[in-house]
Amino acid sequence: DVVMTQTPLSLSVTPGQPASISCRSSQSLLHSDGKTYLYWYLQKPGQSPQLLIYEVSSRFSGVPDRFSGSGSGTDFTLKISRVEAEDVGVYYCMQGIHLPVTFGGGTKVEIK
């Protein structure tokens, strides 16, 4: 199975400051169709995961532009340019190219 390694495990961020989460996969996520199937989700407390970013860097509908994704191959990053109180929760990366689909262990973001 593809192992997805997220760092850090947790982040405490002052509102208005940036935050960055790293995700590394044990295999390349580049498909022969040219797309890279790396996704980012936010799971707010008590809620279902919600899609933020798909295919490395495409923001899902309604996701604020302070969220951005980057990376290639096996190394990926989610950045929040200015953290807001509503951004608290656990962030997960996920690969969707190799079965079984696998998730990172999660990064908990809290507000200072």
Add this chain to the structure above:
Amino acid sequence: QVQLVQSGAEVKKPGASVKVSCEASGYTFASYGITWVRQAPGQGLEWMGWISAYNGDTNYAQKLQGRVTLTTDTSTNTAYMELRSLRSDDTAVYYCARESFDLWGRGTLVTVSS
């Protein structure tokens, strides 16, 4: 309204089976597969499997192979996840999600306890 509505919480004894439903609305059900993901208390997300709502093709997580069955009913736009021979470590919130992972149900808590 585009949504996935899951059935309510369940409490089961070890060795029993559970069947969770996931009713889709607001989109063409057969155009997307349904993925099932579970989350044990305080833990991360675990992919369980996928089913095509078009033709019923399935893929299951190897660790659950033989205990889980995914089905769909296109007449009611509903997907089902059945898990058999339940153990205490199957206690989790079970989510259905559209295969594009852009739409998730609210989750169904399944508690396995004697």
